[in-house]
Amino acid sequence: MSLWKNLSKDFNCVHEPQLTGFSFSSNLLMTIFPHRIESRVTYAETDAMGIVYYANYLRWFEMGRMEFIRDLGIPYKKLEEEGIYLPVSEVFCKYLVSAKYDDILIIETSVDFMRRASIQFAYRILRKEDGTELVTGKTLHAFVDGEGKIVRIPPLLKERLKF
Amino acid sequence: MSLWKNLSKDFNCVHEPQLTGFSFSSNLLMTIFPHRIESRVTYAETDAMGIVYYANYLRWFEMGRMEFIRDLGIPYKKLEEEGIYLPVSEVFCKYLVSAKYDDILIIETSVDFMRRASIQFAYRILRKEDGTELVTGKTLHAFVDGEGKIVRIPPLLKERLKF
Amino acid sequence: MSLWKNLSKDFNCVHEPQLTGFSFSSNLLMTIFPHRIESRVTYAETDAMGIVYYANYLRWFEMGRMEFIRDLGIPYKKLEEEGIYLPVSEVFCKYLVSAKYDDILIIETSVDFMRRASIQFAYRILRKEDGTELVTGKTLHAFVDGEGKIVRIPPLLKERLKF
Amino acid sequence: MSLWKNLSKDFNCVHEPQLTGFSFSSNLLMTIFPHRIESRVTYAETDAMGIVYYANYLRWFEMGRMEFIRDLGIPYKKLEEEGIYLPVSEVFCKYLVSAKYDDILIIETSVDFMRRASIQFAYRILRKEDGTELVTGKTLHAFVDGEGKIVRIPPLLKERLKF
Numbered sequence: 001m002s003l004w005k006n007l008s009k010d011f012n013c014v015h016e017p018q019l020t021g022f023s024f025s026s027n028l029l030m031t032i033f034p035h036r037i038e039s040r041v042t043y044a045e046t047d048a049m050g051i052v053y054y055a056n057y058l059r060w061f062e063m064g065r066m067e068f069i070r071d072l073g074i075p076y077k078k079l080e081e082e083g084i085y086l087p088v089s090e091v092f093c094k095y096l097v098s099a100k101y102d103d104i105l106i107i108e109t110s111v112d113f114m115r116r117a118s119i120q121f122a123y124r125i126l127r128k129e130d131g132t133e134l135v136t137g138k139t140l141h142a143f144v145d146g147e148g149k150i151v152r153i154p155p156l157l158k159e160r161l162k163f
Numbered sequence: 164m165s166l167w168k169n170l171s172k173d174f175n176c177v178h179e180p181q182l183t184g185f186s187f188s189s190n191l192l193m194t195i196f197p198h199r200i201e202s203r204v205t206y207a208e209t210d211a212m213g214i215v216y217y218a219n220y221l222r223w224f225e226m227g228r229m230e231f232i233r234d235l236g237i238p239y240k241k242l243e244e245e246g247i248y249l250p251v252s253e254v255f256c257k258y259l260v261s262a263k264y265d266d267i268l269i270i271e272t273s274v275d276f277m278r279r280a281s282i283q284f285a286y287r288i289l290r291k292e293d294g295t296e297l298v299t300g301k302t303l304h305a306f307v308d309g310e311g312k313i314v315r316i317p318p319l320l321k322e323r324l325k326f
Numbered sequence: 327m328s329l330w331k332n333l334s335k336d337f338n339c340v341h342e343p344q345l346t347g348f349s350f351s352s353n354l355l356m357t358i359f360p361h362r363i364e365s366r367v368t369y370a371e372t373d374a375m376g377i378v379y380y381a382n383y384l385r386w387f388e389m390g391r392m393e394f395i396r397d398l399g400i401p402y403k404k405l406e407e408e409g410i411y412l413p414v415s416e417v418f419c420k421y422l423v424s425a426k427y428d429d430i431l432i433i434e435t436s437v438d439f440m441r442r443a444s445i446q447f448a449y450r451i452l453r454k455e456d457g458t459e460l461v462t463g464k465t466l467h468a469f470v471d472g473e474g475k476i477v478r479i480p481p482l483l484k485e486r487l488k489f
Numbered sequence: 490m491s492l493w494k495n496l497s498k499d500f501n502c503v504h505e506p507q508l509t510g511f512s513f514s515s516n517l518l519m520t521i522f523p524h525r526i527e528s529r530v531t532y533a534e535t536d537a538m539g540i541v542y543y544a545n546y547l548r549w550f551e552m553g554r555m556e557f558i559r560d561l562g563i564p565y566k567k568l569e570e571e572g573i574y575l576p577v578s579e580v581f582c583k584y585l586v587s588a589k590y591d592d593i594l595i596i597e598t599s600v601d602f603m604r605r606a607s608i609q610f611a612y613r614i615l616r617k618e619d620g621t622e623l624v625t626g627k628t629l630h631a632f633v634d635g636e637g638k639i640v641r642i643p644p645l646l647k648e649r650l651k652f
Contacts, residue, residue: 042385042388042389042392043388043392043536043537043538043542044385044388044536044542044544046536046537047532047533047535047536047537048532048535048536048537048539048540048589048590049248049250049532050537050539051250051537053532053533054221054250054251054254055218055219055221055222055225055533056218058217058218058221059218059368059370062218062368062369062370063368066368066369075428076428077427077428085212087212087214087217087258087261088217088258089257089258090255090256090257090258091217091254091255091256091258092253092254092255092256093253093254093255094252094253095250095251095252095253095254098250100537101403101537102401102402102403205548205551205552205555206373206374206375206379206551206555207373207379207381207548207551209373209374210369210370210372210373210374211369211372211373211374211376211377211426211427212369213374213376214374216369216370218370222531222533225531225532225533226531229531229532238591239591240590240591263374264374264566265564265565265566375574375576377576380547380576380577380580381544381545381547381548381551382544384543384544384547385544388544411538413538413540413543413584413587414543414584415583415584416581416582416583416584417543417580417581417582417584418579418580418581418582419579419580419581420578420579421576421577421578421579421580424576
């Protein structure tokens with residue numbers, strides 16, 4: 001649909017086939033099978049249009065990537081204790097269908113790519129009841145130390161994502 | 164910097180010269196001088212990294228575009244009363260420097276383009292104290308009626324943006 | 327401790343023995359055993375002091391009472407579909423120990439009392455790791471219809487809470 | 490109205506005459522004329538009931554007290570730089586009439602009392618258009634140092650509030 005063209009031209013959206021399974025290519029370190037968590041929409045997250053406020057999906061992206069790396073055995077809190085931080089440098093989000101109060105959401109997270117000092121996550125948020133795709137998105141992160149200086153990806157994380 | 168390349172390839176960021184002044188071209192209906200508002204960072208908007216949580220910039224984008232169209236004489240509430248809504252279809256946000264507690268922010272909003280049934284806003288958030296650019300972003304919106312059906316841009320809004 | 331005296335004088339805090347078990351008295355319809363859910367603290371919920379922002383506990387109170395009545399077989403969404411709403415008329419919250427990023431919280435919800443057209447919930451938020459009590463609180467609600475007129479407590483809810 | 494009786498019994502609500510002007514009594518150090526700021530309701534702050542979500546009023550309380558002490562010449566950030574923090578120990582909030590999208594709110598803040606190591610603020614939130622009182626509330630705070638140890642109220646703040 002031409003409406004989205006301008007903002008999404010160069011995105012291979014996370015829900016496209018090649019990203020939900022395993023794939024290997026020269027410029028992608030790897031793409032792993034999506035990690036899934038669930039979360040139910042509360043009143044706090046809705047707005048006066050009766051739907052979820054657009055900024056709140058970014059909170060579910062946070063939940064998705066944090067639980068993802070926790071399940072790889074590397075809770076973000078541990079990274080921080082070693083002086084490694086993963087601030088967001090960019091975010092893209094595409095709103096397809098609105099989530100509503102009390103919906104159970106499935107948040108799928110996968111890794112688009114890792115570079116020496118950065119990682120890109122891709123997200124897909126689905127309505128659990130009928131599998132409708134509501135939102136897709138991406139976040140790009142740099143690995144930095146306590147002073148904000150860019151550092152290499154921690155070896156353990158690199159190892160765990162290479163399978 | 165190559166870090167951002169992947170997500171921002173096709174964005175002409177709002178802070179580039181041609182977008183902060185007037186410009187006319189075939190595929191841009193118009194780009195108007197940025198509209199400015201200010202907002203001070205509260206504790207509520209910060210997170211445990213000591214900086215503003217990444218989703219909260221989207222709330223300032225909302226403030227920016229709402230005050231912008233209000234100053235054009237078309238408060239969003241009036242649009243809604245006429246059965247016209249402007250949900251967000253896409254958002255892109257690039258984080259350059261972190262805003263901190265008690266910073267006064269300048270939120271600049273301009274219009275990238277209008278089409279028959281859509282509009283794209285561009286944003287730039289600056290630290291007032293020293294003019295540092297903190298965040299840039301874009302939001303794409305469709306004009307819809309109460310049933311979510313796409314409708315044409317309201318003539319008055321089109322008129323006001325064409326100067 | 328005298329610090330709290332002013333605000334909490336007339337509260338029988340939810341964590342006091344008589345409220346965490348069953349108790350019957352003339353002005354209490356009933357107090358039921360606390361209902362429990364868990365939630366993990368995300369970055370979004372913290373602030374620049376490195377702890378959870380004080381307003382966010384009210385969101386966990388919402389989660390607590392909504393899951394509580396859902397588990398009684400009366401999801402709030404169903405109540406709304408029947409034209410019954412339960413807005414908050416008052417809230418009280420006492421902050422004992424700060425929750426931190428990545429903590430798993432236990433949210434305990436119980437009913438202090440029901441009256442003809444109102445209900446009061448009591449909450450206790452604990453750190454799961456060591457059982458430390460972090461926050462206690464209460465919310466008072468009126469049953470109203472779509473026009474905001476006060477209505478009687480729905481018979482089914484009354485029935486389910488009377489055991 | 491008997492509905493509120495239980496939670497507010499021992500509150501002298503901030504909107505009662507003696508609290509909006511000057512008054513002196515033995516257990517009140519002082520009550521000063523309310524400080525006023527304005528804030529417009531955004532979509533972000535509303536919920537699917539079409540009204541402001543109940544936790545968000547606590548953010549306006551924060552804004553109110555922070556601007557209040559800034560106008561006394563003591564920005565909170567300065568206090569922090571001197572190692573003094575003012576976490577919230579208790580909050581009470583009473584919801585009278587709902588704020589709606591695009592309403593301009595007036596947030597009135599005054600000081601109920603100061604003690605050696607604590608301070609209590611009182612708030613009143615009004616709809617600017619017609620002066621309707623929407624919400625009243627109170628927050629109790631302890632002065633603590635960086636380790637969370639209770640400290641005396643800073644002399645300058647004490648001085649400024651004693652007029």
